[in-house]
Amino acid sequence: MMDRTDHPEFEAKVTFLKFATAVLFVLFGVRLFYLQVMQGATYRTLAENNYTRTIVMRSPRGIITDRNGLLLCRNRISFSLVLDTAKEGSLEKTIASMNRILGLSMTEAEVKAALKRSPVPSLAVLARDVPPDWLQKVETHPDELKMLRVETELRRDYPNGPLASHAVGYVGLLSEEEAAALQLRDPDPFIEVGKAGVEKTANAVLMGENGRRTAQVNAMGREVEDPRLRLPGVGVQKEPVPGKPVRLNLDLELQRILTEAFGEETGAAVFMNPFTGEILAWVSVPGFDPNLFSHTISAKDWQSLAEDPRHPLLNRPIQGSYPAGSTFKPFVALVGLEEGVLTPGTTFYCPGGWDYGGHTFHCWAKGGHGRVDLLTAIQNSCNVFFYHAGDRVGIERLAKWGALFGLGNRTGVDLPGEGSGILPSPAWKLSRNMGPWYPGETLPVSIGQGYLTVTPLQLLSFYATIATGGKRYQPRLLSGEPRLISSVEVSPSTLEVIREGLERVVTSGTGKACHIPGLTVCAKTGTAQVVEASAGKDTKLLDKTIRDHAWFAGFAPRENPQVAFVVLVEHGGHGGDVGARIARAGLEYLFFGKKPGQEEGPAPSAAPLEARGRAPSPAEG
């Protein structure tokens, strides 16, 4: 049995091996006991954290329609390339692979900037509106592009482009401050919030609320649905609440007609139901394409918009501040009549100017209007009459009544960024450290110049109040119940005088271009001087940038008015020309269903082309 390998040491060696093996297995056993029994619960939590993910369930934003249900804004499906830094992998290598596989040329700095912008620190949206086949490209490179994924999102789509862009507004990605203010439970780098227009004011209604669910995902981030691996609590935690649709008071067709009537001009036009405050048209030209803004506007697009000398981003009806010009005269007449310093029979002599305090205040008619009464003064927009009238009324009474009509104050329209214009008064002047009020400063104010500035919407609000007989309704883009702001006490006789003057403007005065057979339009033209020196000169000869602004504001019809309007054409020259023509296009559509280039009403499609082509167009008269 025994051979020579059984030297005495061998027994000891075997014993030592037994001992060493036992020590090793005890060590393993202790380690297993420590990991699995003592620390087991901790590791179980770690394992569960590994494969459960909270997934945000996006809620679609509400759509926006006009009063007839025509789409102003909808959602469309879009694919975005998203970087998730919570995934394992090297950012540097991922960018290199991404650029190679997807044909991009992003730098690490750009990617880091995108991460910094994101409301969710680990996620960044690298590219939007990517081709759908990127989804497959990313999925087929699970190792190299582990940190990337292509997500489906709903993006805002404004089918009408620049049309009504200032009313509808646009959306953008949630900023950090907005995220904090909204206190979102389920942050998501794709959350859009309204940044302008109704998108902003009605954001809370439109936005809805993201839902949340817990999903089980594998190491590649793909969801796993094996019931054997199912954890309690996996599933939907909160259903998403979709945003509600919003209906605007706008009439898209009226909006289109008015916008097109502006042609290449810049300016603003607002049409409103005076008895409800419903805004039927909100034109600010030039417009901009709100599609450029969702989600983030490119630096190039932003620059071209911001640096455009025509200021397409300016929401002119509320952010433009202009001298009211002659459209202010009916207000001065109203105050004079109400305060008893003027009567319908009051006359002044207009020789073409008035020397006052060592300064000559000109009338726009060089030769003067001769002796004019109040109605004629409104009809022909005589400056000298209103210099006298304003002088009699005085700045304090103008300021008092101005405030009653909401001048110098925001109208409260449901759009962000409204300006308030300036309603000057001695107190206002003092508060600005501009010294005491001089009586000579009242005269330019009386013809809507001087310190006075208004927003087009404020002026519209004044004319709407004349139409309603003193009731001031809040202008509203969003449909809903009318809101009375205040009632100004104006005697019916005063209102009748003003209305008569406004009707005469259109029938036989400066606003004849808006004379529409079958409709009594009450309106006033205005020519707001941009440069003082242009007074009395033929504005058409002046350089476009210093030509006067053209106003046309009023309501129709005289009895039971259904619409009040304001049209402002920047550097448009005389309000009676271009302003009245634009207003006329809108009124003809509203009251007679007539579209420019068409005869009465929408032409039946069966009508022979020849017959329509020969028909004389009344719009040209």
Place this chain on the structure above:
Amino acid sequence: MREALERSFLGDRVTTTVFLLLLAFGTLMVRSATFGTRYAALGDRQVLYAGIALVVFALAALIPYSIWFEYGYLLYAGSVLALLVVLVAGRTIAGSRSWLYLGPIGFQPSELAKAAAALACATVIRDLPDKGLEGRQVALLWGIVGLPMVLTLIQPDFGTATTFLPMAAAVLYFARFPLARILKWGGLVLLGILLLFALGWFTFLKPYQKDRILTFLDPAHDPRGAGYQVAQARIAVGSGELWGKGLYSGTQNRMNFLPAPHTDFIFGVVGEETGFLGSMAVLGAFLLLLGRFLSTLRVARDAEGRFLVLAVFALLLYHLLVNVGMVLGLLPTTGIPLPFLSYGGSFLVSTSFLVGLAGNVRSRRYLG
């Protein structure tokens, strides 16, 4: 009577029973570790490998081991030849040229060389007139072990190459050196390895190898790379708790958090799905096998048989130590599989052959 009984039961009862249990359990674990993944086909293939392993084990356990020794040199020469061929015609997988394909059948010559080297060493001892090894014989045996080791190192497959070291240690242990001297010299060699390692750090170690060592020393190092693997393996084992999550229900395994679950980290799947009890049972089975080998050392009837059992013991212990130590976060990451549990045909066949031989030596201890 007893001999006849044991021989009728495929060699040694205990060895065979434990082998069958580990083989069945291992196949099950590979199936669980590949279920529902793109490696699912490997689970089926492992069943085939297990069948081959069963046949090889039966042959190794039943054919008198003296007959196997007749083929010792031939098998060794064949495996060295295969190792040479693989260097020229092998298929490169994961950076090392270690796969040889004969038509559709692929195998790793380095895995087969482990068994061949052990058998060859035992055959040399059989043929030595003086069975007590002296310096010269030790050098010869080391040469036999060293040749396939160097060829494996050239592939380069550092992990597999180190698995030849336990056989070299077995030779030393078997030699007529006192234990104290072996331990003393062993300590010195360990020191030398450390120095060599320090040298290697600046010369031949590859970045990924350095990474693994750094990760072992400081798990926070590179948590997305090698550290991630170690951390996920630990989570897998720990989250199994006492009873485990059940077969096919390990989330770390099934959801791909555990790296290489069917090969190097299969013990992580064991820990996760069968818990502390299952892991201890697997370790217990291995302990039973190793203890059986140690007791065989005392009763084997000849020196070559005794050496063979010692070599198998060393090889098995080394794989267990390095693999389980890695999964439990006690040792750095190395690509060394766990016997009977890790996926892979060559290694399974090779270990089954050796364990079968070891059982054979025990069952024939009275013969002769």
